[in-house]
Amino acid sequence: xxxxxxxxxxxxxxxxxxxxxxxxxxxxxxxxxxxxxxxxxxxxxxxxxxxxxxxxxxxxxxxxxxxxxxxxxxxxxxxxxxxxxxxxxxxxxxxxxxxxxxxxxxxxxxxxxxxxxxxxxxxxxxxxxxxxxxxxxxxxxxxxxxxxxxxxxxxxxxxxxxx
Numbered sequence: 487x488x489x490x491x492x493x494x495x496x497x498x499x500x501x502x503x504x505x506x507x508x509x510x511x512x513x514x515x516x517x518x519x520x521x522x523x524x525x526x527x528x529x530x531x532x533x534x535x536x537x538x539x540x541x542x543x544x545x546x547x548x549x550x551x552x553x554x555x556x557x558x559x560x561x562x563x564x565x566x567x568x569x570x571x572x573x574x575x576x577x578x579x580x581x582x583x584x585x586x587x588x589x590x591x592x593x594x595x596x597x598x599x600x601x602x603x604x605x606x607x608x609x610x611x612x613x614x615x616x617x618x619x620x621x622x623x624x625x626x627x628x629x630x631x632x633x634x635x636x637x638x639x640x641x642x643x644x645x646x647x648x649x
Contacts, residue, residue: 534567536597539580541587543596546603550596554621554630557594561586561635561648564598564607564617572616575639579616582644593648620648 543549545562553560563579565572583595600607600615610619610632618635635647 534573536565536567536572536599537576537580539583541583541595542580543594545596545598545606547606550598550603550606553594553596557592558623558626558630559590559593559648560596560621561593561644562596562598562610562619562621564600564610564612564615564619566600566615568601569615575616578639578641579644582641585641585645586648589645590648618644 538544542563543553545553563575565575579597586593586595598606600612607617610617612619616639618639620633620635621630622633623630635644
């Protein structure tokens with residue numbers, strides 16, 4: 487009886503040792519797959535970002551207030567990274583921003599991600615994307631005019647609009 491008990495215990499030790507090794511391998515496999523999935527999601531997310539430009543100010547709460555205080559004219563594009571039309575507009579808007587900076591240096595060109603500063607888009611009643619808004623203060627101390635841009639989203643049309 488003692489011999490059979492010893493054999494059974496040895497068999498269980500071998501079984502659980504093997505099972506433990508198999509479980510450890512399974513965990514390693516799951517961790518590797520999960521890491522690979524996270525890397526793929528991160529790469530896909532970076533591809534989904536609207537292209538940035540050195541000529542466009544990315545707005546947050548503080549930058550928005552600074553721009554309104556320091557500029558009499560502010561041109562804002564409201565966008566979201568999940569918006570396909572926003573991705574389509576981005577290269578043209580970035581080209582417009584570069585041209586506008588040279589031709590109209592007093593106009594601030596900015597972009598607002600509605601998912602990061604929702605209150606701003608709701609303040610301007612933005613109901614479609616991309617939305618372009620032009621804010622102009624005609625004189626110091628006067629309430630600024632807010633206009634939704636109805637021009638075509640091309641470099642030349644947008645320059646004509648602010649001119």
